[in-house]
Amino acid sequence: MKTILYIIQKEFKQIFRNKGMLPIIFILPLLQLVILSNAATFEVKNIKFGYIDNDHTTTSRALVEQFNASTYFDMLTGFPSEALASSAMLKGKVDVVLEIPRYFERDLQKEKHNNLGVTINAIDGAAAGVENVYVTQIVQNFNQHLKVDLLQPSDKQIQPTKIDTIPLFWYNETLNYKTFMVPGILVLLVTMITLFLSGMNIVREKEIGTLEQINVTPIKKSQFIIGKLFPFWVVGMALLTIGLILAKLIFDVPMLGSLLLLYAYTSIYILVILGMGLFISNFTDTQQQAMFIAWFFVVIFILMSGLFTPIESMPKWAQIVTEFNPIKYFVEVIRMVMLKGSGFTDILPLALKTLAYAIVMNGLAVWSYKKTN
Amino acid sequence: MKRFIGFIKKEFFHIFRDRRSLFILFGMPIAQILLFGFAITNEINNVDIAILDHSKDATTKEIINKISASKYFTIKQMVVREADIASVFKKGQVKAVLNFEKDFSKNLIKDNKATVQIITDATDPNIANTISNYVNAILQKYQKELNKDITIAYQIIPETRMVYNPELKSVYMFVPGVMTIILMLVSAMMTSISITREKELGTMEILLVSPIKPFQVIIGKVFPYIFLSIINAVVIVMLSIFIFNMPVQGSLFLLGIESVLFIISALALGILISTISETQQTAMMISLMGLMLPVILLSGFIFPISSMPEPLQIISHIIPAKWFIIIIKGIMLKGVGIQFIWKETLILLVMTVFFIGLSVKKYKIRLE
Numbered sequence: 001m002k003t004i005l006y007i008i009q010k011e012f013k014q015i016f017r018n019k020g021m022l023p024i025i026f027i028l029p030l031l032q033l034v035i036l037s038n039a040a041t042f043e044v045k046n047i048k049f050g051y052i053d054n055d056h057t058t059t060s061r062a063l064v065e066q067f068n069a070s071t072y073f074d075m076l077t078g079f080p081s082e083a084l085a086s087s088a089m090l091k092g093k094v095d096v097v098l099e100i101p102r103y104f105e106r107d108l109q110k111e112k113h114n115n116l117g118v119t120i121n122a123i124d125g126a127a128a129g130v131e132n133v134y135v136t137q138i139v140q141n142f143n144q145h146l147k148v149d150l151l152q153p154s155d156k157q158i159q160p161t162k163i164d165t166i167p168l169f170w171y172n173e174t175l176n177y178k179t180f181m182v183p184g185i186l187v188l189l190v191t192m193i194t195l196f197l198s199g200m201n202i203v204r205e206k207e208i209g210t211l212e213q214i215n216v217t218p219i220k221k222s223q224f225i226i227g228k229l230f231p232f233w234v235v236g237m238a239l240l241t242i243g244l245i246l247a248k249l250i251f252d253v254p255m256l257g258s259l260l261l262l263y264a265y266t267s268i269y270i271l272v273i274l275g276m277g278l279f280i281s282n283f284t285d286t287q288q289q290a291m292f293i294a295w296f297f298v299v300i301f302i303l304m305s306g307l308f309t310p311i312e313s314m315p316k317w318a319q320i321v322t323e324f325n326p327i328k329y330f331v332e333v334i335r336m337v338m339l340k341g342s343g344f345t346d347i348l349p350l351a352l353k354t355l356a357y358a359i360v361m362n363g364l365a366v367w368s369y370k371k372t373n
Numbered sequence: 374m375k376r377f378i379g380f381i382k383k384e385f386f387h388i389f390r391d392r393r394s395l396f397i398l399f400g401m402p403i404a405q406i407l408l409f410g411f412a413i414t415n416e417i418n419n420v421d422i423a424i425l426d427h428s429k430d431a432t433t434k435e436i437i438n439k440i441s442a443s444k445y446f447t448i449k450q451m452v453v454r455e456a457d458i459a460s461v462f463k464k465g466q467v468k469a470v471l472n473f474e475k476d477f478s479k480n481l482i483k484d485n486k487a488t489v490q491i492i493t494d495a496t497d498p499n500i501a502n503t504i505s506n507y508v509n510a511i512l513q514k515y516q517k518e519l520n521k522d523i524t525i526a527y528q529i530i531p532e533t534r535m536v537y538n539p540e541l542k543s544v545y546m547f548v549p550g551v552m553t554i555i556l557m558l559v560s561a562m563m564t565s566i567s568i569t570r571e572k573e574l575g576t577m578e579i580l581l582v583s584p585i586k587p588f589q590v591i592i593g594k595v596f597p598y599i600f601l602s603i604i605n606a607v608v609i610v611m612l613s614i615f616i617f618n619m620p621v622q623g624s625l626f627l628l629g630i631e632s633v634l635f636i637i638s639a640l641a642l643g644i645l646i647s648t649i650s651e652t653q654q655t656a657m658m659i660s661l662m663g664l665m666l667p668v669i670l671l672s673g674f675i676f677p678i679s680s681m682p683e684p685l686q687i688i689s690h691i692i693p694a695k696w697f698i699i700i701i702k703g704i705m706l707k708g709v710g711i712q713f714i715w716k717e718t719l720i721l722l723v724m725t726v727f728f729i730g731l732s733v734k735k736y737k738i739r740l741e
Contacts, residue, residue, distance in 0.1 A: 020651060024658045032666050039670045039685050042499040046679045090709050118533045123706050125541030126415040127677055132533050139531050161481060161519045163512050164488045167505040169495035177498055196661055200654055288566045291657045292397045303413055308675050310500055312419045318412035339496040342463040
């Protein structure tokens with residue numbers, strides 16, 4: 001026990017002695033939490049909108065006015081010709097172009113229906129889909145007005161059948177992205193810091209040559225590993241704590257569930273990450289290799305965590321891959337506990353999987369660590 | 374000059390001798406681009422939902438059938454009581470519950486009006502909103518079928534043309550982004566590590582007392598990585614063309630030149646990082662922690678920059694990756710030439726010069 005305490009003491013000293021590292025461990029992640037949480041939004045707004053009005057009548061102007069009034073569209077520019085509009089789209093100055101044909105009003109009155117040309121820059125397919133919905137909604141609205149304005153007494157109307165839908169957004173009525181993103185980004189930061197630090201730690205001693213010195217001491221394998229990992233476990237928990245405080249103070253993210261439950265889960269989760277870091281450490285010779293491997297996995301974990309893109313839409317094989325993604329579990333748990341107030345039994349299946357993962361990962365790490373070459 | 378070539382040779386030897394790193398360097402980007410290209414999409418499909426049907430009549434059955442037939446939804450379970458909805462959400466089993474009111478059919482016939490609630494788990498606002506829109510669209514279509522006898526006066530129908538990506542493939546969005554992240558992080562990380570490594574191992578001293586000039590040391594260090602990164606870029610572009618069928622509408626030559634420019638700017642950033650850090654650990658943490666999330670989140674790779682708050686849009690200007698993503702999308706998908714992207718190119722160029730200038734200024738030829 002005493003030996004472990006000495007190793008822990010040594011590790012803490014090494015962390016706090018490196019003045020260049022301290023801000024990277026504690027300030028950089030929290031700064032990112034505060035700034036980047038604002039960036040992650042899928043809302044589509046401030047759409048760069050342009051129109052070509054070939055008709056120049058009250059109806060066409062009224063239609064353009066509808067777009068102008070909408071909060072989604074911005075920077076309304078009129079283009080005299082299609083060529084100019086498409087060149088603006090190539091330059092990225094405009095993303096949606098509405099083209100009103102000639103004789104738009106006349107034909108509408110005569111034929112009672114008419115077509116409009118809408119061109120959307122669809123490189124971001126999801127955003128293009130949303131933009132299309134907005135355009136359709138505005139035009140439909142306009143149709144309703146037309147009916148009222150142009151309806152003649154002779155056009156008797158039959159009451160159409162209507163199904164009313166009432167959307168209810170539970171747990172987040174205003175669809176605030178920040179309450180969704182802040183816990184997720186906090187998870188990413190805690191994971192990255194603990195994985196990178198633990199991944200580099202032992203391999204650094206190897207590279208500098210000090211590992212040999214430790215190996216010839218009577219320190220046992222288990223003592224050494226516990227002593228090495230414990231400080232990073234503390235760093236991870238500390239980051240989580242500061243992050244949660246910031247989430248409450250700056251973003252007012254609700255904490256509906258039990259804080260104790262969240263901490264209990266996190267303490268298991270960090271073990272998974274530390275085991276992974278140690279495992280990487282054992283299989284590499286230089287810090288460079290260790291970091292590349294850690295980077296490789298972190299990018300995969302981040303992009304396949306369901307934080308930025310939905311897991312359900314991935315192909316089956318990729319969904320199976322995500323089962324091995326610890327970040328996915330933590331993101332789910334932190335959201336369930338903080339935003340929905342899920343209790344112990346709700347998160348039990350996820351917690352058990354994490355626990356199993358922690359045992360396997362640390363088992364592998366201890367097994368692969370050899371005191372002698 | 375001969376000395377300099379000798380020095381570059383040494384650097385190449387260093388890299389090629391470390392088989393494992395080399396394997397990682399080339400294997401990882403390929404694995405990532407394949408994985409992400411196939412797996413990541415921001416479409417929303419196969420969402421698990423539950424139904425709470427208070428009326429259980431012919432109409433609700435028909436609507437439920439229509440919903441389960443769509444590719445967007447999988448009906449996972451039926452809920453019996455309203456009180457159960459909360460517990461279903463808390464377990465995270467479904468993302469939405471459709472709640473049909475009592476006497477749905479009857480109301481529809483009697484009052485021409487019936488109500489259904491779309492209750493969504495809005496902890497993920499994006500999915501919640503999309504689900505709500507999709508259900509609405511399905512119901513509206515059904516409504517149209519019910520009303521097909523009534524002709525509606527005055528209809529304007531927008532005819533939408535999706536340009537540059539008519540099939541709305543997510544791959545078009547993600548491949549340029551993944552390529553940028555890989556080039557950025559690999560280049561910046563590699564250079565920053567290789568220079569600090571010499572510092573940490575003490576061999577920098579030997580290089581500094583040698584007759585090679587300091588700037589030659591830096592160029593010699595970076596040169597092999599330019600070479601390796603170009604190979605990486607070529608492999609990624611080939612994968613995106615041949616496996617993901619990404620078009621290259623514009624000039625392949627221009628794409629090559631721009632990629633080299635971006636690689637050099639990332640390498641210059643790496644040099645800058647190495648001049649301000651003493652140990653490999655610090656260098657790596659700066660390039661990993663400092664670059665990874667900002668590059669993913671602020672480059673327009675996943676999240677549209679135009680929707681971000683004003684201050685963040687300004688911050689995004691200093692992310693080189695943002696400009697490179699605009700450039701690649703322009704060349705590959707829109708088929709534009711240099712006259713449309715000269716501004717972005719110029720910004721990248723200025724950034725590169727700035728990084729190089731700053732690191733020359735910070736570069737110490739003496740050890741403390």
